[in-house]
Amino acid sequence: MNSWKLPDSSTKLCCLIGYPVKQSPSPAIHNVAFQHLKINAIYMSFAVLGNELAKAVEGLRAIGLLGANVTMPHKEAVIRLLDDVDVWAKKIGAVNTVTNKDGKLIGCNTDADGFANPLKRRTKLDKLDAIIIGAGGAAKACAFALGRGGCREILILNRTISRAQSLAAAIKKEFGTKVSAKELNQKTLQSVAGHNLIVNATPLGMHEGWFKMSLGKAKLNKGTIAYDLVYRPIETDFLQEFGKLGATCIKGYEMLVEQAALSFEIWTGKKAPKAIMTEAALSAIGAR
Ligand SMILES: NC(=O)c1ccc[n+]([C@@H]2O[C@H](COP(=O)([O-])OP(=O)(O)OC[C@H]3O[C@@H](n4cnc5c(N)ncnc54)[C@H](OP(=O)(O)O)[C@@H]3O)[C@@H](O)[C@H]2O)c1
Incomplete structure (x- = not known):
């Protein structure tokens, strides 16, 4: 491995803006890639509160940044501050990546493909009958990726039913997918038995444990995939429960x-x- 080169006057800046960002693994992931490919760039995290977002984006524009990631709670609010947004980010209604094209800040969304690629390594999206738990920003990216990939059916379970319903309506309108929405509770969670992809797109399992709900004796279809978006801890309660029932x-x-x-x-x-x-x-x- 090359030794780390100190930043100099030609070093380009990439960054993460959001709140909180202290625990984010993104600087480690990008800096090691810059170092490996000998790209003179550095990636830093900046904690930006909601009322400071516009000023932060103007600052990034002024210093000619190379690119930025945007995380909670700014993925939607940042859109109106950018010069342009690509077609999928516009449809999803969330930007997680900003790039600087000749002084213009362009927003896009890599969450949807970032979610789909690990699935595509294991199965074909058009073979999936999915349940998405959650209806926030990440769930939206998952639902759009599944709809675009020709997923056979999607059931969205969310604590706030109205958010699940509006996401379901958006997916149906965009792709014509068979999609429904229900409130997340012990009873609706039992629907996992009839589906072959279960996605947790809530922060449950990150700080508080997995639902105080049980999958009970639910029998999963052969080849069912359980996909948790929570990455810390690596082995979540959600994955452990589904793993015990035989899911990939x-x-x-x-x-x-x-x-x-x-x-x-x-x-x-x-x-x-x-x-x-x-x-x-x-x-x-x-995890290492
Ligand atoms: N692995 C990755 O690369 C990646 C990428 C993006 C996000 N994520 C993770 O995905 C998770 C969701 O992120 P997000 O951006 O979608 O957040 P978000 O927009 O704030 O949405 C949060 C979702 O979780 C639900 N929720 C929150 N607390 C809950 C609780 N106590 N009980 C039941 N439901 C609850 C919310 O339901 P209500 O609508 O009822 O509030 C909403 O559906 C986070 O853990 C985030 O770290 C991972």
């Missing part, structure tokens, strides 16, 4: 690395060194 598990760090690799490629035009980025992600998360 996809851990949240896979999406984390995929969406980062796609952002990196947009900013640098170079193929992302994913194996090295994965190792950096796992170390930063605390």
Whole structure:
């Protein structure tokens, strides 16, 4: 491994803006990739509160940044502050990646493909009958990826039913997918038995435990995939429960690395060194 070169007057800046960002593995993932490919750039995290977002974006524009990631709670609010937003980010209604094209800040969304790529390594999206738990920003990216990939059916379960309903309506309108929405509760969770992809797109399992709900004696279809977007801890309660029932598990760090690799490629035009980025992600998360 090359030794770290100190930043100089030609060093380009990439960054993460959001709140909180202290625990984010993104700097580790991107800096190791810059170092590996000998790109003179550095990635930093900046904690930006909601009322400071406009000023932060103007600052990034003024200093001519190379690119930025945007995380909670700014993925939607940032859209109106950018010069343009690509078609999928516009449809999803969320930007997680900003690139600087000749002084213009362009927003895009790598969460949708970042979510889909680990799935595509295991199955075909048009063979899936999915349940998405959650209807926030990440769930939206998952639902759009599944709808675009021709997923057979999607059931969205969410604590706030109205959010699940509006996401379901958007997916149906965009792709004509068979999609329904229900409130998340012990009873609706039992629907997992009839589906072959279950996605947790809520933060449950990150700080508080997985639902105080049980899958009971639910029998999963053969080949069911359980996919948790939570990446810290690596082995979540959600994945452990579904693993016990025989599901194939996809851990949240896979999406984390995929969406980062796609952002990196947009900013640098170079193929992302994913194996090295994965190792950096796992170390930063605390799994190494
Ligand atoms: N692996 C990755 O690369 C990646 C990428 C993006 C996001 N994520 C993870 O995905 C998760 C969701 O992120 P997001 O951006 O979608 O957040 P968000 O927009 O704030 O949405 C949060 C979702 O979780 C639900 N929720 C929150 N607390 C809940 C609780 N106590 N009980 C039941 N439901 C609850 C919310 O339901 P209500 O609508 O009822 O509030 C909403 O559907 C986070 O853990 C984030 O770290 C991972």
